Amino acid sequence: MNRDRGFKKWEMSIMIPEHVTMANQWRKEDEYINKPDLSEWDLQVIQEKLELSMKMKCETDIKVWGNGQIEIHRGTISKINHNNRQLFYSDPFEVKCGPINLDDIVDILAVEFIEF
Template sequence: MANFEEDWNALDLSKIRDRGSKKWVAMMLPEHVKMLRDYHEEIKKVPRPDLNEFDYEAIQEQIELAMKRNVDIKIKRWKDGEFLYHRGTIQWIDLTRRIIELEDPFQFFEVKLDEIVDVTILE
């Protein structure tokens, strides 16, 4: 028993070159690999934050103030399980289509009002 423990402690694990998960992929069907990839993408998704009445009022006040001052804002929006950030000045708000048109130094883009979860004025 003592020889086994001595041999085990003397074993240098840094010399073992294992292929990791690559060795198992060859035995898996392509459908299984796709399902695993989809699963990993799904668990990375973030749930939509629950906003209450006060949060919506704060967002509205920040947007109105940014329009009056014509300053840059940072908009945080939630779409398909992830947060996206946009920065620019508000050019137009279309309430019939429920979008805000922003301009950054490179382009114009539209942000849906329903996707906005936070607005910060950058001064």
């Protein structure tokens, strides 16, 4: 049985460490996402969704921008601190999470569970 690795055995031997460093840097630059520029209307919609999700105590997906990436946090909003502009939530396993900076929130989506 021939266990030849094919192209993989030559792939990294051709590249010198400088090439690998540059390739990793290019990949990071390609994956970088600029912070979305939200209008006043978008911010108002986010605020309304935050208040509604907190009052209904429903599970929400909170999209947060940070370090060139958009992360999604899922949980029930437990507290909003307007003075420090922070949000606290509990994840689906009832673990307290946060704080999330309110200025980094890009979008909020209420998760609905339909029972049959």
